[in-house]
Amino acid sequence: MYDVVIIGSGPAGLSASIYAKRAGLKAVTLEQNPMSGGQVLNTYEVDNYPGLPGIGGFDLGVKFREHADNLACEFKEASALAVKKEEPEGFTVVTTQEEIKARTVLAAMGATHAKLNIPGEEEFAGMGVSYCATCDGAFFKGKVTAVIGGGDVAVEDAIFLSRGCQKVYLIHRRDELRAAAVLQREVMALTNVEILWDTVAERIEGEEQVQVLCVKNVKTGKKEKILVDGVFVAVGITPASDILKEVAEFDAKGYLLAGEDCALSTPGIFAAGDVRQKKLRQVVTAVADGANAITSILEYLQNRKE
Ligand code: NAP
Numbered sequence: 001m002y003d004v005v006i007i008g009s010g011p012a013g014l015s016a017s018i019y020a021k022r023a024g025l026k027a028v029t030l031e032q033n034p035m036s037g038g039q040v041l042n043t044y045e046v047d048n049y050p051g052l053p054g055i056g057g058f059d060l061g062v063k064f065r066e067h068a069d070n071l072a073c074e075f076k077e078a079s080a081l082a083v084k085k086e087e088p089e090g091f092t093v094v095t096t097q098e099e100i101k102a103r104t105v106l107a108a109m110g111a112t113h114a115k116l117n118i119p120g121e122e123e124f125a126g127m128g129v130s131y132c133a134t135c136d137g138a139f140f141k142g143k144v145t146a147v148i149g150g151g152d153v154a155v156e157d158a159i160f161l162s163r164g165c166q167k168v169y170l171i172h173r174r175d176e177l178r179a180a181a182v183l184q185r186e187v188m189a190l191t192n193v194e195i196l197w198d199t200v201a202e203r204i205e206g207e208e209q210v211q212v213l214c215v216k217n218v219k220t221g222k223k224e225k226i227l228v229d230g231v232f233v234a235v236g237i238t239p240a241s242d243i244l245k246e247v248a249e250f251d252a253k254g255y256l257l258a259g260e261d262c263a264l265s266t267p268g269i270f271a272a273g274d275v276r277q278k279k280l281r282q283v284v285t286a287v288a289d290g291a292n293a294i295t296s297i298l299e300y301l302q303n304r305k306e
Helices: 011-022 036-041 055-071 131-142 150-160 181-190 282-303
Strands: 002-007 027-031 074-078 080-085 089-094 099-107 110-112 145-146 167-171 193-196 198-205 210-217 223-227 232-233 237-239 268-270
Touching: 002 011, 002 080, 002 282, 011 027, 011 036, 011 055, 011 282, 027 099, 036 055, 055 223, 099 282, 131 150, 131 232, 150 167, 150 181, 150 193, 150 232, 167 198, 167 210, 181 193, 210 232, 223 268, 268 282
Parallel strands: 002 027, 002 099, 027 074, 099 268, 145 167, 145 232, 167 193
Antiparallel strands: 080 089, 089 099, 110 237, 198 210, 210 223
16 A cells, blocks of 8 residues: 555656655656656756756656656556545555555646647648647758647747748737747747737648648638648647546646645545646646645645544
8 A cells, every 4th residue: 555646757746756755655656658757858948947947848857757766766657547535545546557555646647738629630640730849840840830829838839840940830819929928029039930810720731741721810800721831739738637537626627626735625635737726837836736745645644643
């Protein structure tokens, strides 16, 4: 019986592993992918993590994992499929490999890319449609691409792609970007990035590969066909919270309802990082959650003993 099963090995899960080990808890961290680090692995550069300005996202993920490995934190490569509450106490986490029993569960599954749900998106996925500029950008060297979205990820993707692409369209549904001011200034200064304001993507067309993006200006109603070789979708994230549907409470978007102490209303379940309802989703807030969650778990276990 573990004290805690940490589900997920992004910044929140890895921070929790480190804090759990240092607190003397019997903890195991489940990682679904061969590489720890979560979404940050696909970030070209992280410029707002204190003390490590400009570090590559991949390098930051590797550093987090090395820190956990140096402390001999326990990891298992497995996907959690369900969490079942046991009586009189504890939980069973059903994974792709085995069933794991624990007194508490820390949900740190993060989030996945949201989809546009327009015709052609699914059909051309991997054939010009991508959700990861740092993973796939190199295939579009010298070509024309479009990035859809107006948040940090969309703007970072447009900046990243502009370094290799002939031209990048940044397509945003409003007349104001959501991304951080520093990113907005950077993208607006790039001569090979054209921002199409108030514009939505309606359809992706092509033969074997993406060739055309059909867009519409939502203010004028004008429709246009843009010739592109690639479409990068960066319209936000969807929390990976499904496995807790039997035992936890969510908001309307699927984020787990937990405050700064990371405790859910179901005693013994905690949530950290992007899967939790919160205002600011960044690496620094995810690692803070990991630390807070383990502190709450320690308190919870202590209270159960008394
Ligand atoms: P986000 O901040 O939620 O932005 C999503 C963008 O996509 C918004 O501009 C939104 O438009 C647009 N959008 C949503 N649905 C759409 C649709 N159906 N059609 C067209 N556009 C749509 O998501 P994100 O950029 O993926 O970032 C996720 C989280 O990670 C955020 O909290 C972000 O701050 C954080 N992050 C931080 C950093 C950093 O600190 N350097 C880097 C990357 C990510 P509206 O603006 O109109 O809503």
